[in-house]
Amino acid sequence: MKKYSKRTRLQKSTRCKDLLRMFADYLDGELPQPLCAELERHIENCQTCECVFDALKKTLALYKHMPEVEIPRKTKRDLEHLLRNRCLGLRKN
Ligand SMILES: [Zn+2]
Structure with missing residues (x-):
């Protein structure tokens, strides 16, 4: 069912970064x-x-089962950053 052209893929990579931030x-x-x-x-x-x-959602869902733990925004950001580096291979080194 996938009908991506090369052009679409190029746009997609820019878009991914934007969306990951959201x-x-x-x-x-x-x-x-x-x-x-x-x-x-x-x-x-x-x-x-x-x-x-999916990974982010699952991780957060796990935390949500522990009502006493509140995830600081920074932790979410760190997590997001980690996942982004892993999945997109944007590691600095
Ligand atoms: Zn994407």
């Missing part, structure tokens, strides 16, 4: 609706983002 807000429910829809649509079609998003 993940934390999205999971916090702070992302505006149109962006949520866009993000969801993208995830459905992008394996990389799906991988990152």
Whole structure:
């Protein structure tokens, strides 16, 4: 069912970075609706983002089962950063 052209893939890589930045807000429910829809649509079609998003979501879900633990925003950011480096291979070294 995939019908991506090379052109689409190029746009996609720019888009992924933008969307990855929105993940934390999205999971916090702070992302505006149109962006949520866009993000969801993208995830459905992008394996990389799906991988990152899924891992992030699962990790946060685990934390949510521990009511006394509140995840600081910074931790989420760190996690997001880690996942991004892993999945997209954007490691600095
Ligand atoms: Zn993507």
